[in-house]
Amino acid sequence: MGRVTHRTPAHHVDLSDPAAPRIASRPDTVAVEEPLEIRVGGVSLAVTMRTPGDDFDLAIGFLLTEGLIGAAEDVRSLMHCQDEGEDGLPTYNVVDVTLAPGVTPPAANAARQSYITSSCGICGKASIEAITTKSRYAVARDRAPVDPRVLAAMPTTLRAHQKVFDRTGGLHAAGLFTAEGELLVLREDVGRHNAVDKVIGWAAREDRLPLTGHVLCVSGRASFELTQKALMAGIPTLAAVSAPSSLAVDLATEAGMTLVGFVRDPKLTVYSGPDRLGIRP
Secondary structure, rough: OOOOEEEEOEEEEOOOOOOOOOEEEOOOOOOOEEEEEEEEEEEEEEEEEEOOEEEEEEEEHHHHOOOOOOOOHHEEEEEEEOOOOOOOOEEEEEEEEEEOOOOOOOOOOOOOOEEEEEEEOOOOOOOHHHHOOOOOHHHHOOOOOHHHHHHHHHHHHHOOOOOOHHHHOOOOEEEEOOOOOOOEEEEEEHHHHHHHHHHHHHHHHHHOOOOEEEEEEEEOOOOHHHHHHHOOOOOEEEEEEEOOHHHHHHHHHOOOOOOEEEEOOOEEEEOOOHHOOOOOO
């Protein structure tokens, strides 16, 4: 449990000299990708491909950002089920969630009932309507300002704490920051949506929701789903190292969030909510 990297045979090819390519055969370190099945009361809810570790935070974050629970207190307990791998050893790739008394179990059509890949967090949604789950938090009312210079420096801080990425080059990262630039928690995962769920699940278990005045910084692009997850946790500002999608911009604008892309110190591009950054077009 918690194994996040794996050594595998590889052939390293150097084509610097076209006439005499150099080939070195030696093991390489890759990020582990394994399925995690999330069950509620013994009933399978979803399977996501993830990097092992922080599985309870992932399960809590997933249930929250899907709108299936409202707070961590809606969960009475979580446990790993000792499923067997191909070698007969337990893999801990199943988490069973027991809801608190009085909490309604999710309906069969309310969750992702199919295989979720690490590259596509919204695959398997029952309908387009299910994607637009409304947040219980009105982030438009959160007017906490963020200095754009502080925001621009966040990806550098994020990158400095990506320990597994340093070894594999194959993981996304999500970090929760204060408006002053303090990194509170960072999670890495082969799936960008999983990294965000792990961060939000941590925050929920720490009784920090809603995340008023905070910034979510992600190492890749800002998709619609990541924007929705930030909204569901009450995060007013989402910063991404790469580009946003059109739906992410639409959702952020409608919700009153600040969405910033291409955050690479000293530059960034603001797509919605420039007033929080003190920018007056």
